[in-house]
Amino acid sequence: MRADLEIIQEWIKPGARVLDLGCGRGELLSFLTRHKGVQGYGLEIDPHDITACIEAGVNVLEQDLDKGLGNFKDNSFDVVVMTQALQAVHRPDRVLEEMLRIGKETIVTFPNFGHWRARFYLAFRGKMPVSKFLPYTWYDTPNIHFCTFNDFEELCWQKNIHIVERTVVDSRHRNRWSNRLWPNMLGEIAIYRVTR
Numbered sequence: 599m600r601a602d603l604e605i606i607q608e609w610i611k612p613g614a615r616v617l618d619l620g621c622g623r624g625e626l627l628s629f630l631t632r633h634k635g636v637q638g639y640g641l642e643i644d645p646h647d648i649t650a651c652i653e654a655g656v657n658v659l660e661q662d663l664d665k666g667l668g669n670f671k672d673n674s675f676d677v678v679v680m681t682q683a684l685q686a687v688h689r690p691d692r693v694l695e696e697m698l699r700i701g702k703e704t705i706v707t708f709p710n711f712g713h714w715r716a717r718f719y720l721a722f723r724g725k726m727p728v729s730k731f732l733p734y735t736w737y738d739t740p741n742i743h744f745c746t747f748n749d750f751e752e753l754c755w756q757k758n759i760h761i762v763e764r765t766v767v768d769s770r771h772r773n774r775w776s777n778r779l780w781p782n783m784l785g786e787i788a789i790y791r792v793t794r
Contacts, residue, residue, distance in 0.1 A: 600625065601767075602681060602682075602707055602767070602787060602789060603625060603626045603629070603681065605765055605767070605789055606626065606679060606681065606705050606707070606789065607626065607629060607630060607633075607634070609677075609705060609763065609791055610630060610634060610636065610677055610679075610705075611634070611676070612634040612635050612636070613634070613635050613636065613637075614630075614634070614636050614637075614675075614676040614677055615636070615637050615638070615674070615675045615676045615677075616630060616636045616637070616638040616639075616675060616676065616677050616678075616679065617638070617639050617640075617641070617670070617674070617675045617677075617678045617679070617700065617701065618638060618639070618640040618641070618678075618679045618680075618681075619640075619641050619663055619678065619679065619680040619683065619693075619697070620641065620642065620643075620663060620680055620681070620682075620683035620686075621640025621641060621642050621647070621651065621656070621658065622642065622644075622647050623647050623650040623651060623654070624640050624642075624647075624650065624651035624654050624656030624658060626679065626681070627639075627640050627651075627656045627657075628654045628655070628656050631655075631656070638656070638657065639657045639658070639659060640656055640657065640658040640659070641658070641659050641660075641661040641663065642658055642659075642660065642661075643660060643661065643662050643663075645660075648660055663683070663687050663693055664687055664688045664689070666692070666696060667693075667696040667697070667699075667700055668696075670700040671700070672699055672700060673700065673701070673702060674700045674701070675700055675701040675702070676701065676702050676703065677701055677702070677703050677704070677705060678697040678698075678700060678701030678703075678704045678705075679704075679705045679706075680693070680697065680704070680705070680706045680707075681705075681706075681707045682707055682708065682709070683708075684706050684707075684708045685708050685709065685711075685744065685745060690745075690753075691753060691757070694706070694753070694757070694759070694792075695757065698759065698792070698793070698794055702793065703762070703791065703792070703793045704791070704792050704793070705789070705790065705791050705792075706788075706789075706790050706792070707787060707788060707789045707790070708745065708750070708787070708788055709786065709787055709788075710746055710747050710766075710785050710786055710787065710788055711744040711745060711746055747764075747766065747785060747788050750788065750790065754790075754792060758794070759792050759793070759794065760792060760793050760794065761790060761791070761792050762791045762792060762793055763790070763791040764788065764789070764790050764791070765788075765789040766785030766787070766788055766789075767785065767786065767787050767789065
């Protein structure tokens with residue numbers, strides 16, 4: 599399992615009702631179902647990933663997150679998860695609000711575009727950053743909204759969203775002391791647990 603998913607699974611209680619937005623191949627839900635007895639569903643738009651979920655026995659629905667989550671009632675889930683997709687939706691603020699409407703708690707992860715490498719690329723090369731962690735060029739990236747940890751925390755403050763826990767990690771998902779010292783400059787990936 600991906601290292602960020604290892605961190606996330608620790609925050610999810612056994613038997614929880616979980617919705618995984620942009621679940622990919624269903625790796626997290628498959629693990630949580632087998633090892634924690636969660637009741638889970640994934641939402642995915644990619645047909646190949648949907649097929650992989652079905653083959654893995656993961657409950658999956660085809661759904662475009664940009665069209666909203668109106669098909670789910672308030673408080674339908676204990677936890678709503680979205681990994682590495684918040685920056686790829688058209689209105690991250692609305693998706694986050696919807697996640698908190700249908701779930702008691704939300705876990706989101708996203709890349710930090712305030713990381714020193716991204717700043718270096720822009721300042722000294724005059725180009726959008728391309729790296730192992732951000733392997734896309736400006737014209738083929740799935741990322742629509744580039745944000746930093748500070749941007750996300752400001753959004754939470756504006757929307758009266760409580761940050762329960764934050765982990766800032768590097769590209770190998772290690773939580774180093776330097777990431778905690780200056781997270782917006784040295785952290786590459788944010789993992790947030792938020793609630794109302």
